[in-house]
Amino acid sequence: MMQPEQKVDPRILRTRKLILDAFMTIAKTKDFASISIKDITDAATVNRATFYAHFADKYELLDAVLTDTFFKNMHEHLNCHDRLNEDTVANVFLAITRFQKELSVQWKKSYESFRPIIENKIKKDLEGLFYLLLTNQNLAVEKEKLKIWSVLLSWEIYGACTDWQQNSTLPAEKYIKTAMPYILQGMAVLV
Amino acid sequence: MMQPEQKVDPRILRTRKLILDAFMTIAKTKDFASISIKDITDAATVNRATFYAHFADKYELLDAVLTDTFFKNMHEHLNCHDRLNEDTVANVFLAITRFQKELSVQWKKSYESFRPIIENKIKKDLEGLFYLLLTNQNLAVEKEKLKIWSVLLSWEIYGACTDWQQNSTLPAEKYIKTAMPYILQGMAVLV
DNA sequence: GGCATTCTGTGGCTTACGCAACAATGGGAT
């Protein structure tokens, strides 16, 4: 989003990465609740006090990990200069479902305890993403409305993902194609 | 050797490892002479000034890399509580030849410029190793003599390695078996 | 219940590292 990204001390990046990597590794073998800060800092070969200089607690770390991995995943299939249209929505849907799949496989032991946190996180991120896309295509609509519509759209999409995951036997591509007319109908208010 | 190994700041170990790893990686693709300090520190994501806090120059780094890898290699086939005998000598010979082989393959681009440095280094290390083994088995011989005999033995063994590498077509195991009687004859002065 | 143990945040102090700037050296090109 902001490309200048003014220089960050390399030590900060290094330590952050050490912590994130350590956490992701541990999450594969241990339940989230039973992971202690010490487990993480030991694995990261970082002092416990240093952890707290980067993150307030375990949950903030989880948040950061999700942001990193989710956005990484997202950007592989979407660039933020796209307009919000049928293709974009479909791509977002597919990226989310793929991401969830990956998480539940990679983080077997922790995924269940993560789920509600992940859900909120992704919806917030989505909301921000949609809002960004919408403002970028300068429509003649007040920002207030765009904000709310972003919320609606993010819940809608995320709901679709959850439903697909839990109840559907369709391939993701089919599912989203089926859902698309309804979504587009809602988005039509934009133009 | 010394097992207490009083605690070292983890940052030092980390930085050192980053530098060593970076160097070994670069050595695969570039000639030693053409590797700059900046190349190394960039790859290691470490500041150039930090490099100089750890090593005086490129050669000291090379020295450290060799020590680490050589001793690692050596200890896999030998423990320092062994006595100095036929088996030990044979193991050392094989460890060295294996190590040289590995280097020349791994560090294609740099090996030739390394060679003389490596040679001195290994002989020094060998000398220390032999001296250690000899003193450990408390013989009734002055230290002064043990020191000199360690030198002779290390040159002898290293010479054998070089000759094998350059002139011999025998398998290393055969070669050392052939050379062994002569070496043992020399060592007989010890008992 | 009580007791011991582990974990969590936090603060004060020390140390290692990053940064920018420097003079000195050494090719390489024209």
Added chain:
DNA sequence: ATCCCATTGTTGCGTAAGCCACAGAATGCC
């Protein structure tokens, strides 16, 4: 020969990270 640019070590200063010790909370065990 001259200029140019890159590399080499070195320095002083600011900041991130390590270390230790602490009190309070949580957990487990009997």
